[in-house]
Amino acid sequence: MKIALQTFGSALFSILFFGLALFVPAGTVDYWQAWVFIAVFVVSTIGPSLYLAIRDPAAMQRRMNAGPTAEARPVQRFVVAGVVLLVVAMLVVSALDHRFGWSSVPAPVVVVGYVVVAVGLLLAQLVVIQNRYAAATVTVETDQPLASTGLYGIVRHPMYTGALIMLLGTPPALDSYWGLVAIPPGLALLALRILDEEKLLVDQLAGYREYTGQVRFRLLPFVW
Template identity: 30%
Template sequence: MINKQNPIMIWLSFVVRMILFAVGLMWPAGTFIWWEAWVLVGLWSIYGVATTTYLLRNEPALLVERLKLVPLHKDQKVWDKVLMLLFFIVGIGLYLLPGFDVMRYAWSEPLPLWIRITAMFVHVPCFVLLIWIMRENTYLSQVVKIDKDRVHKVISTGPYAYVRHPMYTVTIILLFAVPLALGSQLTLILSLFLTMLLIVRTYLEDHTLHTELEGYSKYAKQTVYRLIPGIW
């Protein structure tokens, strides 16, 4: 585990992750001359710096939780381990496949420029929302659990006043924004699969919170939608 009192190790971890992110995009492409990928690396780097800076100052425990590489925990429910292991494995393909698809082998026709640019701009409000979500909910974890050590309680403010799982809502948008920004039609298949995994996880997590987190059932009556206001 990364020591929350050691910002040097946290920043080093962040740098290594961004390098791996860039390599994951560029190596399959077989070239470093891919401006869409570099824009994406730049966007995620800016978001990472902003998030790490904020959490280091205000919520170091949450930062440590979010920096865990593999979303698995010994006390995690079996169904969540299966879902997150699948999500982790397929999620790697979300970054590897576009380079093969668009740049190296041209398996599918690149998406129009206006779609790629729009998807890049979509990242910005998504990043703002993610920071807002983390500011409101300091119990965010990569695994489904009730954080008794930090006296886990229901959060009903900010984005949580509109949907019960706003983090998943934004994540689903980004699952499509990434391949769209890179112009890869083929990778959208992975986006659909990952979205289905998140929908299943949302349903199961919501049931867990109903049964294990005090006050959640009352909150669910006030905020009736899980992911999309007016729909579900």
Template identity: 35%
Template sequence: MIAAAIVILWLVWIVVWIAMARGVKSVAERAKGSRAHYLPMTLAVVLLAAPRLPLFPLDVRFVPAALWPAALGLALTFAGLAFAFWARARLADNWSSSVTLKRDHELIDDGPYRWVRHPIYTGLLVALAGAALAVGEWRGVIAVALAAVALWRKLRLEEAVMRRQFGDTYDRYAERTRALIPFVL
């Protein structure tokens, strides 16, 4: 039941995310290598979504097969996706799935962007961690690690584009706002 709820949350996220991608500003510039995160993110999804992965040690549990890890995982998945939705809605037509500079690009620093510079990534990592907890096997931990590395690389590309576009304004924003975890990282 909880596993089905998590799958439904992710499917809703995918459908809404695709629908929200319509009507964004046109691309002025695309960063080289800005789509390199697609492959590790896909591998992370496969590791998490596979009903069973009988490969030792990927199939070994890191939490007990109990209700509380699955329920906590569901809550984290919901909270992470909700945070990512909020960030995506606030970003509006400046959003892109790859690292791009849009025509008339705006620097957004309010809403969830007041707490972290990359709240979509924060939300996705929390949601993936929730799904990994619900799965309860080491493959979930590896999936989250793969996603974290891929998103960190993408984050670094975005930071370079934003610094080049917004200069000192972005530097001041980066000084007062952490990248992924409020007050920490």
């Protein structure tokens, strides 16, 4: 029950966070793209989160222990803090773009943005269902098994792939192209996180070095 309440609390926090980051810079609540985006985010995350809260509370707890202060490695604290700032910047720039009309996003492209956001979020959630040790922090637990099948048989970090997909869809979903300027520095931070994380995994997770030889791509198939 406690973890389920925490899950609902997390959903309420998301609504508040997105509401402040979008409606304040937009200068209005008459911003239908933002309302639909928030609804897509909540619907795409609440179902899988409740499933985990009921079926595997420990896995859900690993996902909720997040943020820069939860990281043990200095590089990861820097990366997570940078990602948080970039996400906020992406949302604010997208809302300002909508307010001042810097770019014009056709409604069909906005809808595609919603689909991309939902796909990215659901992919990230599916990773946790496939690998209950997929935490929000970079860590290796005692007797943690190596995940090498399912999505992990395609890329080594499918959760980050889902996060990247979601971020790519976010600005168009919010009626903005200018918000996409946050993607290149976001990719740089994501690459730094992955490279540092793999150092830890090679050292501490049994079989990971051999796994990197079997699954060549870290983030995007046939790219990297």
